[in-house]
Amino acid sequence: MHDPLDEICEALRRHLELPAGGIVSGFSQPIGEDSLQGLHLSGAEEIPVISAVDGGSNTLLRTPTLVVVLNRVYYNQFLGMRKMDHYETVEFISKTEIIERDKRNFFRTEVFPLEGPCLLSPIEIDLKDETLMVGTTYGDMSRALSMARRFCEWRLAERAVEAGAECILMDGALQTAFKDEHKVANKLYDKAKGSGSIVAGLSKSTTIYLANGFPLAGTVDEMARRKGYPRWIIKLGESEEWTHRATVYYAKLHEMADSGYRLDVFEGAKEEEVEGLLRGLLACSTYFGYPGYPYPLIDAHTYAKVGQAEADGFRAQILDRLGWDECRKLELMERALMQHGVLDSLGG
Amino acid sequence: MEKETDVESREVEYVGQIVSGNDSEFLLREKQGAKLELGDLLVVDNEGVKYICMVSELSYGSLIAPERILTSAGSILEGVNPRLEFPEKDLRIFRQIHTKPLLEVISEGERMAGRAPRSIPEFMSKARVAEASDFSFMEEPRTKVFIGDIRSGGKTLPVGFSMDGEKLLSHHVLISAQTGRGKSNLVKVLLWEAMKHEKFGVLVMDVHNEYYGTTTSPGLKDHPNARRVLRYYSRSPPPGGQLLKINLKSIDVDDLKGIVEFTEAQEGTLEMLRREKGAEWISALLEWSEDEKGSRKPTGTIRVLKRKICNIFNLNETPAGYVCEDGVFDLGGMGEETINDMARALEDGKVVLIDGSSISDDAGLVIASAVIRKLFDRYEEYKLSGTIHEKAQIGVVLEEAPRVLDVAHGGNIFSRIAREGRKFKIGLIAITQLASVIPKDILANIGTKVIMGNEMAQERRVLVENAAQDLSGYDRIIAGLEVGEAIVSSIFSKFPVPVKIPKFEEIAGSSKAQGRGQTQKQAETPNMPPVRKTYF
Ligand SMILES: Nc1ncnc2c1ncn2[C@@H]1O[C@H](COP(=O)(O)OP(=O)(O)OP(=O)(O)O)[C@@H](O)[C@H]1O
Ligand SMILES: [Mg+2]
Numbered sequence: 001m002h003d004p005l006d007e008i009c010e011a012l013r014r015h016l017e018l019p020a021g022g023i024v025s026g027f028s029q030p031i032g033e034d035s036l037q038g039l040h041l042s043g044a045e046e047i048p049v050i051s052a053v054d055g056g057s058n059t060l061l062r063t064p065t066l067v068v069v070l071n072r073v074y075y076n077q078f079l080g081m082r083k084m085d086h087y088e089t090v091e092f093i094s095k096t097e098i099i100e101r102d103k104r105n106f107f108r109t110e111v112f113p114l115e116g117p118c119l120l121s122p123i124e125i126d127l128k129d130e131t132l133m134v135g136t137t138y139g140d141m142s143r144a145l146s147m148a149r150r151f152c153e154w155r156l157a158e159r160a161v162e163a164g165a166e167c168i169l170m171d172g173a174l175q176t177a178f179k180d181e182h183k184v185a186n187k188l189y190d191k192a193k194g195s196g197s198i199v200a201g202l203s204k205s206t207t208i209y210l211a212n213g214f215p216l217a218g219t220v221d222e223m224a225r226r227k228g229y230p231r232w233i234i235k236l237g238e239s240e241e242w243t244h245r246a247t248v249y250y251a252k253l254h255e256m257a258d259s260g261y262r263l264d265v266f267e268g269a270k271e272e273e274v275e276g277l278l279r280g281l282l283a284c285s286t287y288f289g290y291p292g293y294p295y296p297l298i299d300a301h302t303y304a305k306v307g308q309a310e311a312d313g314f315r316a317q318i319l320d321r322l323g324w325d326e327c328r329k330l331e332l333m334e335r336a337l338m339q340h341g342v343l344d345s346l347g348g
Numbered sequence: 349m350e351k352e353t354d355v356e357s358r359e360v361e362y363v364g365q366i367v368s369g370n371d372s373e374f375l376l377r378e379k380q381g382a383k384l385e386l387g388d389l390l391v392v393d394n395e396g397v398k399y400i401c402m403v404s405e406l407s408y409g410s411l412i413a414p415e416r417i418l419t420s421a422g423s424i425l426e427g428v429n430p431r432l433e434f435p436e437k438d439l440r441i442f443r444q445i446h447t448k449p450l451l452e453v454i455s456e457g458e459r460m461a462g463r464a465p466r467s468i469p470e471f472m473s474k475a476r477v478a479e480a481s482d483f484s485f486m487e488e489p490r491t492k493v494f495i496g497d498i499r500s501g502g503k504t505l506p507v508g509f510s511m512d513g514e515k516l517l518s519h520h521v522l523i524s525a526q527t528g529r530g531k532s533n534l535v536k537v538l539l540w541e542a543m544k545h546e547k548f549g550v551l552v553m554d555v556h557n558e559y560y561g562t563t564t565s566p567g568l569k570d571h572p573n574a575r576r577v578l579r580y581y582s583r584s585p586p587p588g589g590q591l592l593k594i595n596l597k598s599i600d601v602d603d604l605k606g607i608v609e610f611t612e613a614q615e616g617t618l619e620m621l622r623r624e625k626g627a628e629w630i631s632a633l634l635e636w637s638e639d640e641k642g643s644r645k646p647t648g649t650i651r652v653l654k655r656k657i658c659n660i661f662n663l664n665e666t667p668a669g670y671v672c673e674d675g676v677f678d679l680g681g682m683g684e685e686t687i688n689d690m691a692r693a694l695e696d697g698k699v700v701l702i703d704g705s706s707i708s709d710d711a712g713l714v715i716a717s718a719v720i721r722k723l724f725d726r727y728e729e730y731k732l733s734g735t736i737h738e739k740a741q742i743g744v745v746l747e748e749a750p751r752v753l754d755v756a757h758g759g760n761i762f763s764r765i766a767r768e769g770r771k772f773k774i775g776l777i778a779i780t781q782l783a784s785v786i787p788k789d790i791l792a793n794i795g796t797k798v799i800m801g802n803e804m805a806q807e808r809r810v811l812v813e814n815a816a817q818d819l820s821g822y823d824r825i826i827a828g829l830e831v832g833e834a835i836v837s838s839i840f841s842k843f844p845v846p847v848k849i850p851k852f853e854e855i856a857g858s859s860k861a862q863g864r865g866q867t868q869k870q871a872e873t874p875n876m877p878p879v880r881k882t883y884f
Binding site for chain 2: 041081082083254255256286287288289290291295299302
């Protein structure tokens with residue numbers, strides 16, 4: 001056994017002998033084939049109005065200590081695959097920079113609305129805040145600059161509830177990553193609970209794994225295949241580690257879907273509300289270009305997206321207003337971040 | 349209250365947006381439900397300039413991975429999983445419109461002026477469907493000959509397209525179409541238009557006798573000016589018509605050469621006959637007795653020539669000598685002035701219409717050749733004396749033109765018109781189904797090509813290659829032209845003009861209706877006073 005590739009294959013084979021179940025890391029109760037539920041297509045039952053919320057952004061200017069970003073957050077309303085007339089867009093430029101106060105450094109983000117209401121007041125966060133740490137490095141700018149958009153998504157979701165959405169569908173997990181983000185999330189939860197709406201998040205990919213070392217994705221898909229369910233859902237439970245006050249599911253919403261998706265439902269949801277949500281999700285996940293993925297999220301993504309051309313246009317407008325010498329200095333600072341690709345372009 | 353604001357505040361309905369392309373083609377994303385078709389005219393409005401273009405190709409566009417589309421389509425098609433949907437306003441699937449830029453219209457102060465495209469519209473410009481006012485730049489020619497209404501795909505716009513008669517005729521016209529697409533109708537329309545001016549001499553050998561008209565169907569006889577400018581020759585003429593009787597002395601050996609094939613020996617004999625007998629050469633040939641005085645001439649050649657001449661002119665030998673079966677040709681003393689009369693009528697700006705239905709095609713061409721030869725003689729003199737510019741512009745309608753224009757017949761009078769007729773104000777209106785057989789240099793000499801529907805790819809290619817404008821990419825458009833629809837490619841227009849030629853009965857009919865209550869439609873036909881129309 002000396003061929004390294006043979007050894008790799010040997011390891012892979014062990015990895016592919018998927019277990020029948022086990023404890024999901026970070027969750028308490030074990031899962032097995034019996035935890036899996038087939039999803040049936042609803043007959044005449046009512047489906048809820050779903051509002052999908054998504055945000056998009058693109059960087060306009062970036063020096064190591066100051067970043068200007070164009071953000072757009074959007075929600076819609078769907079009944080099954082049918083888009084309803086109501087939607088809302090919030091568009092703003094966010095400027096995040098490192099400032100010094102009392103011998104300490106902070107990231108300070110200010111927002112400048114372009115369209116829609118201003119949903120955020122300035123955010124300040126200590127550079128040393130652990131929610132901005134990546135590994136052992138403090139104060140990751142890339143993380144800091146996405147805070148504004150993320151907070152805004154939570155805030156706009158509140159407006160979607162006010163507008164009458166029975167289910168709020170966020171892009172991604174119901175996780176809070178930044179300092180004080182949980183406060184914004186809680187506000188949404190409270191508002192939703194108050195008006196009988198439910199909040200869910202859907203993630204295209206997941207790294208959740210079983211304590212025995214196997215990924216959740218694949219293991220559960222295999223279990224479902226053995227059971228013969230074309231569409232299914234499995235409840236993983238609650239987890240401090242993976243979510244913020246939510247129950248995590250893993251579900252496949254269309255028989256032609258390539259895989260299952262992680263679905264988070266906030267803790268305030270009643271059982272029949274979850275059932276309603278699932279009926280709604282099944283009904284809106286039949287897009288021929290991406291079966292199994294809720295079409296309202298595809299729609300929200302489309303309208304939230306900030307394209308490169310659009311960002312270039314804004315950047316040009318900003319540079320237009322600067323003097324020649326100012327532009328030169330700006331470029332100098334930007335260059336510190338733009339050395340990627342130079343080595344590649346040298347070939348070899 | 350100004351009316352202006354009314355017009356300006358009207359909301360524009362866009363049908364597409366330019367998403368890529370270059371100066372020879374703009375690619376548009378089609379607005380859902382716009383349902384554009386091949387040949388449709390679109391307009392892109394930019395500051396101070398608008399671009400008019402024609403839909404030349406339609407294709408699909410999608411932002412979804414091809415594999416996914418195929419899988420989904422398969423599952424719907426095979427009923428494996430019909431639970432897949434296409435949302436109503438899906439932005440990821442769409443139709444793409446390929447368009448050919450026709451021209452730029454620029455505003456020069458108050459005026460609008462059209463010119464060949466020199467630039468391209470702003471990226472992402474929106475396009476709308478063309479309307480009549482977009483063609484307000486077109487100017488009225490001096491002696492206008494109406495060809496048809498501007499056409500956007502299958503829909504006609506209330507904008508007439510006319511050309512200057514002098515230019516049109518002097519630089520030759522090609523009318524090319526597959527059978528039944530409306531060639532004869534167009535000729536009738538052109539003749540009708542020409543007759544209005546009383547100054548175009550047009551010779552028409554009407555082999556099907558379809559232009560004059562009958563008691564039941566309208567024709568050129570119904571033209572208001574018919575009494576003055578139409579001369580109709582027929583074997584059995586109606587009242588007012590002329591008897592078609594032609595003395596064979598008016599026919600020259602050259603009129604046969606280039607139409608009928610002769611061997612070298614036969615040609616030699618014909619030349620000799622002409623030298624020795626002059627205008628009497630046909631009688632002399634026919635009277636030739638085969639056992640004549642130890643002749644130097646080969647009797648076989650004589651026999652064959654006799655037979656050919658008899659066939660062409662439908663002559664039969666009787667005890668009383670040769671007689672023409674249908675009575676059109678005469679070997680005696682009748683019809684000596686007919687060819688001359690015809691030539692003179694043409695010179696006087698009349699349409700000379702010859703009913704060729706009772707004679708052979710060859711005989712018809714021979715008559716036409718004789719007339720044109722006369723005209724050439726006279727016009728050559730006028731040119732020498734410097735008076736030619738006062739003379740009527742002549743046109744010669746040539747049906748099945750390739751028969752006499754092909755390479756084998758390079759020496760005849762029709763080829764001569766095509767090659768040098770312009771100098772002598774004699775032009776061709778060549779009609780054909782097979783433009784590909786016409787020599788390239790002649791095609792290149794034809795200033796105006798009316799391209800009508802044609803299913804033969806080879807023919808379309810020749811037409812596209814020899815057009816006055818770049819028509820590459822028009823192949824599908826030409827293939828799809830319906831009866832009466834045409835693309836006019838002329839050196840006198842700045843763009844290939846899509847037109848719908850009116851049905852002759854419509855324009856002839858509306859001329860009769862003149863004076864009575866006119867409908868909107870009638871008011872727009874060409875023979876009405878040109879109050880609300882614009883012309884090129
Ligand atoms: N512009 C037009 N609009 C409507 N109908 C037309 C038009 N032109 C021709 N037609 C009709 O189409 C038919 C054929 O027309 P026409 O005889 O002119 O065709 P053609 O090309 O000369 O055919 P052929 O090859 O047999 O000589 C006729 O019935 C005629 O009435
Ligand atoms: Mg015809």
